[in-house]
Amino acid sequence: MLELEHTTKTHDEARQGEALELLPTGKSTGRKLYIESYGCQMNFSDSEIVASILLDKGFETTKDYKEADVVFINTCSIRENAEQRVRNRLKEFESAKTKNPGMVVGVLGCMAERLKSKFLEEEKLVDVVVGPDAYRDLPNLIEKVDDGAKAVNVLLSREETYADINPVRLNSNGISAFISIMRGCDNMCSFCVVPFTRGRERSRDVHSIVKEAEDLFAAGYKEVTLLGQNVDSYKFTEPVAEGETAKPAVNFAQLLAKVAEVSPELRVRFSTSHPKDITDEVLYTMARYENICKYIHLPVQSGNTRVLDLMNRTYDREWYMERVDAIRRIMPDCGISTDVITGFCTETEEEHAETLSMMDYVQYDFAYMFAYSERPGTLAAKRYEDDIPEEVKKRRLTEVVNKQQSHSLYRLQNYVGKVHKVLIEGFSKRSDQDYCGRNDQNTMMVFPVDARFKPGQYVHVSAERCTSATLMGHIVD
Template identity: 55%
Template sequence: MLNFIEGILIDVARLQHMEEKVIDETKQGETLVLDAKEGNTKKLFIESYGCAMNFSDSEIVASILTKEGFNTTNTLEDADLVLVNTCSIRDKAEQTVRKRLEKYNAVKRINPKMKVGVLGCMAERLKSKLLEEEKIVDMVVGPDAYKDLPNLLKEVDEGRDAVNVVLSKDETYGDIAPVRLGGNGITAFVSITRGCDNMCTFCVVPFTRGRERSRDPKSIIEEVNTLANQGYKEITLLGQNVDSYLWYGGGLKKDFKKASAMQQATATDFAQLLEMTAKAQPNMRIRFSTSNPQDISEDVIHTMAKYQNICNHIHLPVQSGSDRMLKEMNRQHTREEYVALVKKIWEIIPDCAISQDMITGFPTETEQDHKDTLDLMERIKYNFGYMYKYSERPGTMASRKMEDDVPEETKKRRLTEIVDLQQKHSAYRTKAFLGKEVEVLIERESKKNKEEWSGRTQHNIVAVFPKMHYKPGDFVKVKITNCTTATLIGEAI
């Protein structure tokens, strides 16, 4: 998950569907509501901020609390329990959450029986401040402690503050079927890992979500099969770093070397999980996010090429085109290793779309470092990307040991240059589809034209076309006749 703030997010291939590591601005603060369960008498108001992992976690929380007698509501004033699932990744999200907490407490003064809790990454980082110093919440629950919610609620009901932010070595929530909230009934996220071991200096995730552990592949396939039976047409295997997925019976990835010979011999890696998923539901589209250049194996690429239902798109964060910057960021790849990986991907899957994450203005970044980034972009010509200017976040190695020494105006200028170049490359990539036929999964009505459907190609590019007799959830062959930088325009065949 990216850990820098006040950046400009550009997604020129799809504006509505964001994956892990990326903040979907259209969903921030979304109130999650599901069908009421008969017999439940208490009301839950839950809002989510941050990345896809946080929204996925909210679905787990809703599932747990449904069994505790709660139905969801989108009316704050009616709630018995108000929860906000938080993000510690960007200052903007954190400040927004603080304003929402002020709003909750204003309502609480009118309805003193209402309880307020903070979930997720911000909860773990600011537990003492929120609960003891500022006294603005009743309950603080970290990302690995959601199963403890029933016990924590009892503590709160008895008049005591409740907190559990213990990071687990094995919690993956693989035994909880998430309640699908606020989705379109067509696409869904399936969490396969939690935590991260990479220790990039700009990132707080290892400290807020703990060390990396993988979920039992059987529970993953069961969830995918359930989604298929419910009519979902596309799933995204989700994790901080999906390519390092490794199941050997449970436990942290770093402890794999301590596993028995039998456990090591029968372990499941990401390429195997990807194949299992593709074979389990051959008519369902399979995506994954996010990949780490140091961990994605050639086996994963060959598996993608082997199965038609695995989408030809890899989100491959690079962060910088400068080897010096990559070393400062503690990225475990060099510029040339990254370029060689992209070349290998295109050798095996010639039309695979590649997207990026990029940070500009990281401490000590020089003009030459910036030019190296622009040069790398020219070499790859990404389909689309997510670009941010660096800003220090508490708890990261960079905040502890590095001075944020690049002037703000310099950051803004460099970011503008990166964004402008990405838009040029995105236009180049979308124009390559003119005259071609693509398969589009219809997700929704086009926001700009009610007479058109909007969906995405397997390359994760938005496409629109006249409605005709089609409906959301249909796979439609579309011939591309025009395009913008962001969107393919065509007609159904």
């Protein structure tokens, strides 16, 4: 599975979210917490919720798992080899535990339900297993482990949104932050495990979302990303007392506007959109507010209608193209990225060619690209044979990656010679003589340090040249 976002790399490569060393918010227990996160942005956001819950109980955080009293790994079930990566990492924690017998090791997140018996009983790698909706129960579960028992809570909820918890910003640059606006998913895409690991869709209280954005801005943050499995289906209805008149529901376009209105200096991004749900109202709202970034992640998965039907994506090729046309019409400068799966069950060469032609039609800024991997428990695993040979999947994936690299270069070449508003995020990975930050279209820009400006400030950068992943330029007045 490959990912192309500024660089091409394996998507399920471990993105380690090591906790910063933070002091407890409650009475200190002297115990140290280490959290490592893998996978999607939602997992990293969840780790911040976990840290908040345990800091409130007197834990401190550490960046070194070997000195931790409680070690958690927040897992992703998107790909098969992600599980092997987690298992290997748990064995490293097991080794550390031999030197610290009181250490509690736990698995959080999407692997919890499916692999709880393996991790707890067969391989005896962990002490506690907790699903995405049970993080409030962590203090109680840790106590059970302290008393010598194994502990499990993988119950899914129809109500839990953690709306009242103020996340601890782990590994934060103090500039950009995630805000979770909803949990779960009601879209039963046949290849996807999310509805089974994260439960049914529920939207968070709009007031708590706006308050979190206000608090972040007051703390100096300049950019927030609204997170949900399908943000376009966000819908919050205000509870009313008996006899009161019901208020109209707040939809995603209205939520976007409310967050944008926190301050014109607060940039707003969001992820992820679903092609069946993204509306013109959302697009016009994006166009109306200068501080809502002109960038949409719109997963296509396949360019062929039959394959889309097998995937249960609930839109066809023509619908997707019409949504792209609407984006280009309403926001001609909008960046678009996507997800693509190659080698889905029964996919023919002609159908694969339609995916390539869809890529030519849209010309995505960048893409996350995957060879299909069957996930146990999904509808596809139950209904369809995984009948495309691995070498065919990989060859098709290579064709998709090569095409996307050419499109990424083309898109970035169109940005050269233009001036872009950029939020300075910090120093470039390659040199402390250069700053880096993203433009409206989510493209990374690198430019020489200017002593007049520092991270967290907006600057205008003239793009002078590019690779297929990055724009290079200099700050202009």
